[in-house]
Amino acid sequence: QVQLQQPGAELVKPGASVKLSCKASGYTFTSYWMHWVKLRPGQGFEWIGEINPSNGGTNYNEKFKRKATLTVDKSSSTAYMQLSSLTSEDSAVYYCTIDYGSSPFAYWGQGTLVTVSA
Amino acid sequence: DIVMTQSHKFMSTSVGDRVSITCKASQDVSTAVAWYQQKPGQSPKLLIYWASTRHTGVPDRFTGSGSGTDYTLTISSVQAEDLALYYCQQHYSTPRTFGGGTKLEIK
Numbered sequence: 262q263v264q265l266q267q268p269g270a271e272l273v274k275p276g277a278s279v280k281l282s283c284k285a286s287g288y289t290f291t292s293y294w295m296h297w298v299k300l301r302p303g304q305g306f307e308w309i310g311e312i313n314p315s316n317g318g319t320n321y322n323e324k325f326k327r328k329a330t331l332t333v334d335k336s337s338s339t340a341y342m343q344l345s346s347l348t349s350e351d352s353a354v355y356y357c358t359i360d361y362g363s364s365p366f367a368y369w370g371q372g373t374l375v376t377v378s379a
Numbered sequence: 380d381i382v383m384t385q386s387h388k389f390m391s392t393s394v395g396d397r398v399s400i401t402c403k404a405s406q407d408v409s410t411a412v413a414w415y416q417q418k419p420g421q422s423p424k425l426l427i428y429w430a431s432t433r434h435t436g437v438p439d440r441f442t443g444s445g446s447g448t449d450y451t452l453t454i455s456s457v458q459a460e461d462l463a464l465y466y467c468q469q470h471y472s473t474p475r476t477f478g479g480g481t482k483l484e485i486k
Contacts, residue, residue, distance in 0.1 A: 365470040369422035
């Protein structure tokens with residue numbers, strides 16, 4: 262079965278960077294674009310961007326172009342998102358999710374709670 | 380960016396009732412609308428896509444409808460386990476955008 266495994270939480274200091282991971286299993290990793298989504302309490306969901314695991318091609322939400330960098334490691338079927346220059350506005354749950362065939366965001370990771378605090 | 384508006388942040392209903400949750404897009408999204416259910420402490424789950432296609436394993440009490448800018452998720456007979464947040468999303472164009480969510484409360 263399709264699984265997307267994410268670490269539960271990360272605590273990072275303001276101004277630092279963090280690299281979040283999403284390990285995929287149960288399907289051919291290179292077949293479906295991987296998306297990243299941010300959820301802040303009271304702010305709703307925001308789509309950060311997407312990456313094609315087959316060739317590394319990316320599309321970003323303009324709002325996150327200077328904040329997030331998406332990469333993949335095909336050898337381990339893992340997608341990564343690096344967030345830079347972290348502030349309190351970046352404290353949120355970050356999910357990875359895939360479009361599976363014609364089904365948008367059909368499978369989701371459990372989410373990583375990022376807390377930015379000194 | 381396309382704005383998705385769910386006008387009801389909360390809806391209260393009883394077990395067995397029929398409830399409809401609405402979503403309005405800021406422009407025609409050609410039925411490229413999905414609905415997700417999120418329960419406390421869980422990831423969102425896809426219920427409906429292309430406005431009316433039920434995702435694998437979703438109970439048939441969940442039905443989606445709509446066209447143009449106006450879309451509806453209907454639960455025909457609410458069950459206690461349907462207590463959750465429901466979000467609409469347009470998958471017509473990037474950036475994908477979500478509605479603000481409707482919290483379904485069971486009386």
